[in-house]
Amino acid sequence: MRASCNSYVDVHAHIGVTVSRARPIGQDAAKYLARMGTSNVHAAIISPTAGGPQSRGVVDTKLQNIEIAEACRSHPERFPIGLGIVEVRHQRAGVDELERCMRDDGLLGFMCHPVLSGHALEEELHPFLEVVNQLGGMCLLHLSGTSAKVAAYATRYPGIAFIVGHASMSPEGEQDVVEHCGSAENIWLDIAQKPDPEESSWSLQKLISRVGRGRVLFGSDAPYYDYRRVQRLIEDSPLSDVEAAQVAAGNAVTLIRRFKPTWKLPPTPAQAPTGYPGGDIWTTNGRRLV
Numbered sequence: 001m002r003a004s005c006n007s008y009v010d011v012h013a014h015i016g017v018t019v020s021r022a023r024p025i026g027q028d029a030a031k032y033l034a035r036m037g038t039s040n041v042h043a044a045i046i047s048p049t050a051g052g053p054q055s056r057g058v059v060d061t062k063l064q065n066i067e068i069a070e071a072c073r074s075h076p077e078r079f080p081i082g083l084g085i086v087e088v089r090h091q092r093a094g095v096d097e098l099e100r101c102m103r104d105d106g107l108l109g110f111m112c113h114p115v116l117s118g119h120a121l122e123e124e125l126h127p128f129l130e131v132v133n134q135l136g137g138m139c140l141l142h143l144s145g146t147s148a149k150v151a152a153y154a155t156r157y158p159g160i161a162f163i164v165g166h167a168s169m170s171p172e173g174e175q176d177v178v179e180h181c182g183s184a185e186n187i188w189l190d191i192a193q194k195p196d197p198e199e200s201s202w203s204l205q206k207l208i209s210r211v212g213r214g215r216v217l218f219g220s221d222a223p224y225y226d227y228r229r230v231q232r233l234i235e236d237s238p239l240s241d242v243e244a245a246q247v248a249a250g251n252a253v254t255l256i257r258r259f260k261p262t263w264k265l266p267p268t269p270a271q272a273p274t275g276y277p278g279g280d281i282w283t284t285n286g287r288r289l290v
């Protein structure tokens with residue numbers, strides 16, 4: 001391990017179960033804490049899994065949001081920020097639930113997965129963004145098509161902090177993000193699932209040289225990916241120790257403290273909760289956790 005990367009902050013971790021894809025995959029907070037504890041992840045921004053149960057509509061979404069809020073309340077040092085989830089078909093009821101989970105449960109915004117939750121990242125999200133803008137917060141957005149849509153949100157809502165999820169999944173995708181979001185002051189980029197080994201033509205170092213070293217964040221995309229691969233990519237990259245530490249944790253700490261100024265990064269890794277049933281938490285199918 002690179003000494004400067006002795007702690008990570010994960011801005012892109014999902015808690016819950018995706019049931020809309022075969023086979024269902026998920027993790028509860030305890031399992032993720034167990035994973036954190038053995039991968040030097042000291043803290044995380046958590047949000048529900050997209051594609052969760054929806055047999056009762058927005059009631060199910062509320063339960064997803066409550067699960068995040070309870071994890072944050074139980075482990076405020078590990079989970080200083082929790083985000084809710086929004087589904088396009090809930091319309092006004094979904095906007096009301098977002099406002100409820102932010103006001104009553106202390107969540108700080110929302111995560112949106114356009115493919116699994118039906119969004120197009122266009123006007124349909126404006127009512128949700130109005131809530132976040134009014135209450136102050138952040139949004140983790142998975143992409144649907146060009147990242148120019150995120151840039152348009154960032155211009156319309158300069159007070160919201162946006163994270164583009166999976167900004168570096170492919171050279172073409174990264175180019176699009178750099179082009180549209182690279183100079184926006186309220187957009188950060190996470191590198192969840194950045195393929196390894198690193199290719200010099202679109203390396204982490206090149207990304208940082210284009211968008212600035214304060215803008216790139218580590219994201220795990222747990223429970224879907226063996227994110228230790230991305231950690232190795234950061235540590236093996238030709239980044240300076242300072243740059244690598246910023247990507248691993250420093251930039252995320254700065255972002256979190258904008259909203260939680262008294263929060264401090266725990267100096268030690270998370271501990272697996274007592275009573276966690278165990279099993280192999282790192283079983284993979286290729287690059288994917290199972």
Ligand SMILES: [Zn+2]
Nearest residue numbers: 012014165221
């Ligand atoms: Zn995700």
